[in-house]
Amino acid sequence: MADEDRNVDPEVAAAIAAAEAAGPADGTSVRVDSWIWAVRLIKTRSAGATACKGGHVRVNGQNVKPSHSLRIGDEVRLRQEGRERIVIVRRLIRKRVGAPVAVQCYVDNSPPPPPREAVAPIGIRDRGTGRPTKRDRRELERLRGLTGGGHGGTGHPGGH
Structure with missing residues (x-):
């Protein structure tokens, strides 16, 4: 020392x-x-x-x-x-x-900190671009991995 x-x-x-x-x-x-x-x-x-x-x-x-x-x-x-x-x-x-x-x-004697994941911000929209269209929303959900593979072919979550 x-x-x-x-x-x-x-x-x-x-x-x-x-x-x-x-x-x-x-x-x-x-x-x-x-x-x-x-x-x-x-x-x-x-x-x-x-x-x-x-x-x-x-x-x-x-x-x-x-x-x-x-x-x-x-x-x-x-x-x-x-x-x-x-x-x-x-x-x-x-x-x-x-x-x-x-x-x-x-x-x-600490173990090294876990590496920060270099992940690009997913689905961030520019301010002032207005409300997302249905197409924009689906694209954001796809990027975020929120879609579960469809909704039984009905086109919307309600199912009717």
Whole structure:
């Protein structure tokens, strides 16, 4: 870890030092909800507490309460938006810091995020073109995959 610390921008290093100075006085522990917010894994501290209460935060394999004390070396798993973030605590901080500083406070072992599907927007009409005609509507439904293969040959869903 010492090699990684030498490659840090001096401004980032100063911000890390300030954040650590604002950390716990005895240097041992920080609340998990506070830490995941401080290192920008979650947007608000209350959202961090809610995630803990909902069972979305695990520390060393155990579901934890928001008040759980973190220590350096702990593995934190945070489930959010359908993906899991897995981080190892490197530094304990209480104050929220900028992103370049935040990434110095943990080792990210998360799997890569799933690729965003490069899908063209289907069936978006230009504004001001008026109401779609029946032909336009059928074309939009076909593009969106909403047609179920016909309606029994009657031409409309009512069937009469």
